[in-house]
Every structure is written in C-alpha cells, then in structure tokens.
Amino acid sequence: MDAKLQKTLTSQFGPPSEPIDVGHFVQDASNTTAVTSASSSGENEYSVDEIKNALSTVWNDAKLSAYLSKTHDDNVTVCHGGAKSTKARSTKISMEVSNDIAVKELQNNLDGIKLASWKLHPEAALFTRPPRTSDHNTITQIQITEGCIDDSGTPQAVIIFSVHVPVPWRTALLTRSSMHAILSSQTLGDLFEVIPCESNNIPDEFVDEDGNLEYKVNDKRKGSSGHVICIDELAYGDAFSEDDYADKLLQHLKIVNSKVQVRKADTATLDTPLSSLSLKINHPYWLLHQGSCEHFIVIEHIRMKAFSDPTEGFPLTLQITPSQLDICRACAKTPAIWAITGDIRLAESPCLLCGPCWRVMGNPVEDDVTVIPLPTGNI
Numbered sequence: 001m002d003a004k005l006q007k008t009l010t011s012q013f014g015p016p017s018e019p020i021d022v023g024h025f026v027q028d029a030s031n032t033t034a035v036t037s038a039s040s041s042g043e044n045e046y047s048v049d050e051i052k053n054a055l056s057t058v059w060n061d062a063k064l065s066a067y068l069s070k071t072h073d074d075n076v077t078v079c080h081g082g083a084k085s086t087k088a089r090s091t092k093i094s095m096e097v098s099n100d101i102a103v104k105e106l107q108n109n110l111d112g113i114k115l116a117s118w119k120l121h122p123e124a125a126l127f128t129r130p131p132r133t134s135d136h137n138t139i140t141q142i143q144i145t146e147g148c149i150d151d152s153g154t155p156q157a158v159i160i161f162s163v164h165v166p167v168p169w170r171t172a173l174l175t176r177s178s179m180h181a182i183l184s185s186q187t188l189g190d191l192f193e194v195i196p197c198e199s200n201n202i203p204d205e206f207v208d209e210d211g212n213l214e215y216k217v218n219d220k221r222k223g224s225s226g227h228v229i230c231i232d233e234l235a236y237g238d239a240f241s242e243d244d245y246a247d248k249l250l251q252h253l254k255i256v257n258s259k260v261q262v263r264k265a266d267t268a269t270l271d272t273p274l275s276s277l278s279l280k281i282n283h284p285y286w287l288l289h290q291g292s293c294e295h296f297i298v299i300e301h302i303r304m305k306a307f308s309d310p311t312e313g314f315p316l317t318l319q320i321t322p323s324q325l326d327i328c329r330a331c332a333k334t335p336a337i338w339a340i341t342g343d344i345r346l347a348e349s350p351c352l353l354c355g356p357c358w359r360v361m362g363n364p365v366e367d368d369v370t371v372i373p374l375p376t377g378n379i
C-alpha cells in the first residue's frame with residue numbers, strides 16, 4: 001500500500017486503535033462482569049430504562065415523531081444553508097409549534113435541556129455532511145445466516161464490522177457497501193461468506209457445441225470461492241487448493257518486486273477464529289476475491305454478547321448500501337445490462353448498453369462480437 005493510499009484511508013476511517021487481542025478481551029470482560037454483578041448485589045444502578053421509556057413514549061406517537069423528524073431535517077437544512085436563512089427558518093418552525101398543545105409541550109421540554117451541545121449550532125455545518133448513498137439501507141430488518149446456532153454458553157464478543165469498496169470513478173476513494181455483526185468464536189471464513197458482492201453474480205463463461213462463447217447468469221449466490229484476507233503482515237488464504245489465493249498473492253508481489261511485507265499465515269480463513277486474532281478498530285483490512293475484486297474490512301467496535309442479542313443467525317447483516325449500476329453509454333439514462341466487446345459500430349470495447357439501445361442497433365456486422373450479461377444489483 002503506497003503512502004498516498006495510506007493517508008486517504010486514515011482520513012476516511014480515523015486513527016486506528018491499538019491492537020486488541022479478542023480472546024483476552026473476552027476473558028477480561030467476562031471476569032470484570034462477574035465481579036461487577038457480584039458487588040452490585042442485584043442493584044440496577046446503571047439502568048437506562050427511564051430514558052428508554054421517555055424516548056419510546058415520544059417516538060411511538062406519530063404526531064410527535066413526525067414533528068421531531070421534520071424539525072431535525074429543517075434544522076440540518078438551515079445549518080447547511082447559512083446564517084441568513086437561519087433566522088427566517090427558525091421563525092417558521094416556532095410558529096408551527098404553537099398550533100398544537102402536545103407538540104408545544106414537547107418543544108418546551110426540549111428547550112429546557114441545559115446541555116449546551118444538545119442544540120444544533122450553525123458551526124455544526126463544518127462537521128456535518130450531506131447524506132450519501134451509503135447512508136441508505138436496502139434491508140428492512142436484520143438478515144440472519146441460516147444454520148448458525150450459538151449454544152456453547154461460553155462468553156463471547158460481538159464484533160461489528162463494515163465493508164468498504166472503491167468507488168468506480170475514483171479507486172482511491174472508498175464507500176461503505178455493508179455492515180455485519182459476527183461472534184468472536186466464528187472464523188475469518190464465516191466473515192468472508194457473509195459479505196454480499198456483485199462480483200459473485202458475474203455470469204459463468206462456457207463454450208457451446210458450435211464453439212461459441214456463451215454466458216450463464218447465476219441467480220443464486222455462488223458458494224465459497226477463493227479469497228485472501230490480509231491482517232497486518234499475514235495473508236490468510238482459503239486453502240481450497242494447494243496453490244490458494246494467499247500463495248498467488250505472494251507470487252504476484254514477488255513478480256512486481258513489491259516491498260510490502262506479507263507472509264502466508266499458518267491457518268486458513270475457515271480455521272482462524274476471530275478470538276485468535278489481534279484486531280485494530282478503524283483500521284482497514286484488505287480482502288481479495290473473484291480475481292480482482294477488493295474490499296476493505298473495518299472493525300467498528302467490539303463488545304461482549306448481551307442477553308438481548310439473538311442466540312442464532314450470526315453473522316448478522318445489519319446494512320446493505322443500494323448498488324449503483326452502470327448507466328447505458330448510448331442513452332445515458334437506463335442502467336446497462338449488456339457489455340458488448342468487439343463491435344466496430346461502438347466507440348469503445350467493452351461498451352455498456354441497456355436492453356432497448358442494444359436491440360435497436362440490430363445484428364452485429366462481424367462474427368467476433370461478444371455480448372456479455374452484466375451482474376445485476378440483486379445481491
């Protein structure tokens with residue numbers, strides 16, 4: 001990794017933490033929890049139930065929650081809009097409040113909060129950004145992994161991690177593609193399996209009886225495929241073959257005379273539980289699969305598994321960013337579904353086209369034109 005990329009990653013994810021030995025963390029935290037619960041002798045000193053009840057009461061009221069959402073959106077817009085409009089919009093908001101007694105009471109309670117940082121100040125605009133695609137979530141409820149039941153009864157840590165991919169138009173920039181929760185007893189292989197990726201939908205290439213190249217679109221997600229995950233100076237391979245992804249990565253680094261210090265790990269990803277690793281929070285770990293598809297895995301936080309956590313279904317999928325499909329190069333409106341190679345009527349090869357644009361072009365003039373279906377956004 002060159003210095004420029006390193007700088008970009010640090011600015012995107014923040015400074016990384018010290019390495020956290022996940023196994024030791026689980027041991028220490030479970031001992032500390034045992035001591036704390038013994039000394040507190042059943043008292044619930046740190047309960048947040050009161051706050052939760054107050055929040056739920058307001059949030060479950062459609063009128064109050066709608067008012068809060070709208071006020072928040074208005075305040076954020078004003079914050080980005082500048083000082084002049086702030087005065088005008090604030091006046092408008094306060095006039096709307098006075099129309100309803102319940103809303104007015106809520107606003108009075110909010111105004112009575114003495115915490116100075118509670119209100120959104122105009123200076124906050126310097127530290128906020130407009131919404132991005134990666135803030136959206138295509139799933140409406142948490143997705144579980146079938147067939148995974150944790151009935152060991154031993155203390156476990158829950159590790160929340162996000163997955164980032166380079167944006168197509170500028171590979172030095174990364175965008176979050178998904179977020180997941182995994183248990184410390186699960187392996188790097190489990191972590192890899194849960195990551196959704198459009199590359200898994202790349203159609204299979206085969207030669208038909210007439211010797212022509214054909215492509216078969218696989219609707220279902222393909223099973224385990226080759227991969228390598230780099231954690232610090234160790235490359236964890238898939239061990240699916242004698243010469244696995246980790247071996248191929250090392251061979252490639254040798255060929256290009258890379259100065260990157262990486263050696264192959266003793267265990268494969270499927271045999272490496274996360275509890276055996278030391279992980280840094282906010283540090284991107286590199287993953288490569290499907291030939292050239294790379295992802296960065298960032299540990300967001302590590303905490304002990306609570307009673308309220310599900311007992312089965314880990315690794316969980318918490319968020320998936322809507323996929324951004326390539327637009328047709330001819331009409332520049334519809335998402336492309338075909339990649340055309342070797343057609344002299346098109347300005348580039350491969351050329352991405354939508355269905356209608358490719359149809360109106362008619363049959364190709366040459367024989368060696370290849371029409372390849374593009375992966376869909378359904379992952």
Ligand SMILES: [Zn+2]
Nearest residue numbers: 197199293294
């Ligand atoms: Zn991928």
Ligand SMILES: [Zn+2]
Nearest residue numbers: 328331354357
């Ligand atoms: Zn088109």
